[in-house]
Amino acid sequence: MPVPNRYPPPYVSPDTLDFDSAALDRAWISLVEGAEAHEYGGAVALVARHGQIALHRATGWAVREPAADRSPMGVDTIFDLASLTKVTATLPSILSLIADGRLGLDAPVGEVLPEFGTEGAKRDVTIRRLLTHSAGLSDWRPVFLRGHGAAAYLADFAATQPEHRPGGQVIYSDPSFITLGEVVHRITGETVAEFARTHVFQPLGMTDTRYTPPAGLRPRIAATEIGNAFEAEKVPGQRPVKEGGWRDYLLRGEVHDGNAWYGFDGVVGHAGLFGTALDLFRYGQMWLNGGELDGARILPEGIVREAVTDQIAIPGETERRGLGWRMMPVPGTPEGSPDSGRGLSQRAFGHTGFTGTSLWMDPERDLVIVLLTNRAHPTVTTTYMERRASFTQSIVDALDARALANA
16 A cells, blocks of 8 residues: 655644644544555545645555556545536536526526426426425436437436426435536536636636546546446446447546446536546635635625525425535434534535545535545445545544643
């Protein structure tokens, strides 16, 4: 295992940010142990407070298998961000259009995409409900088995009514954000990749964040699965219509998600973005700053406040959702799977990605936590989830330990 490294700009002593340094080190060591236990190939963690980085380290392998291609993880390793795409590319693009008056938050989707339809329950599928995963659309729909491209996906979504009553419950939905990506395209004439690049990534100096990274960056990219066995097993006996069918080689620099790769060649609203921990820190700090960073205003402060406010008013629903963002669960809610935001305040907001990525911000502590792993390499694992939740709790404990020592 390579020696964990720590050489970020601009690093400051954790003590100056009120962390207990020993506790912070213990939190990091738990991630090293997770890599050694093969819960993921490797990991990069970045913890920042008040806009300054207290921890930024890497451990394990960007590529562990095959052994001939083995390469160590570095703090500048680029990851397939998976569903962090939803909140890092699509969400700010949609909010920017709303802020500019080009899109209504409560507009029916069919007003922007007529082919989606407005009949029946479709009239209650709004932009807000797509953003909050309460539009009633399915969680996953492998349209790539039947078609390719935006027109095929929209035709598939249009052919049926929502699976559940819009506004009736929260169901995390990839089709919702696929649709939102096409809303951006229809209004602006640009793909979500193009719009986010010029309106979000470039102004924020997120120099390593992009869709479809060029071949020259491949040595810096963390590998995911060898092929798409995980998704193929969900649809036994079926194959993508895209030429070549299922991939059976090491995925490195190609988006892991099947709908993104086979359906959209890597550019879509729900997945496909690649980036680094440092770029995600800058993005997260922009949100804590009310939509601005280093003089670049990305979003109006008012729309940022609304986006990180619970939007769900459904009787009996314990999941809390902002616009795009996941909020901390209602206090006392039993953990089904280990909560990635464990220990954070009720004002905290964040998101995760299937490949093993997560980003959380806690306004009460002015805290950004980035944890990037390649848990899908060389095969998909689930054991990392408790490790991820415990790491978040350990970061909170490192702050609390210092506060108790000074009391």
